[in-house]
Amino acid sequence: MVVKSELEKLGLSVLSVELGEADIIGSLDENKKEEIVRQLEQYGFEVIDDKKSKIIEQIKTIVIELVHHSQDKIKTNLSDFIGEKLNLDYNYLSSLFSEVEGLTIEKYYILQRIERAKELLVYDELSLSEIAYQLNYSSVAYLSNQFKKVTGFTPTYFKQLKEKKRKQIEDL
Incomplete structure (x- = not known):
């Protein structure tokens, strides 16, 4: 607006x-x-007025929409999905993104998925299995391994950290 x-x-x-x-x-x-x-x-x-920057922003927007705002599961792999969305060769998109951002599209996608998992863990409305399913992980173990690799914590430990930081209303 x-x-x-x-x-x-x-x-x-x-x-x-x-x-x-x-x-x-x-x-x-x-x-x-x-x-x-x-x-x-x-x-x-x-x-953003130059073509390369626009493409980078479009890739980020697609990934963010996919991870944070879409309930749809992609039917193909990420590279095909992004290539089709932008109607450009994925190899070109991948090398451009890596060159400008300093990380691969796949790594960016993983980071976004882990951030979304952290958000869902903090909300405490879904089980780890439901979070794994919602974020299109093949298993809870795969989500847990990736979560630990990125954050250094297991999802369960991360959830406990959040609970320790919050004070119950009667403790205030």
Whole structure:
């Protein structure tokens, strides 16, 4: 809403604003682009104008959507899924992502899945088996091993840490 509002304040006709992307009617000269950058930076937004950066952000958006916001399970492997979504060769996407981000798409995906697992463990509404299923792990053991490799803790120990930090209302 902020992005759309600010672009309209600058006199632009905005078609849509989606996660990470704004479509406007017409073209922009360099002065207008600089004005947009200055305006949006005040709100903590970064304007990405080069093609490679846009692709990186699109990959991140796909992974985040897949892990944090989608209940759908992907029917293919991650590389095919991302390649099809962006209609680009996965080898190109993978090398570009690694070059710019310093880690592979797969590692980024794993980190996002572990962050989501941590979030679900803290909520304490699902069992470890349900979390593994929801995050598309083949087994609880696989989730547990990956969780420990990334965080240094087992999921059970992580959950206990959270419980120790919280005080019961009667203890306050």
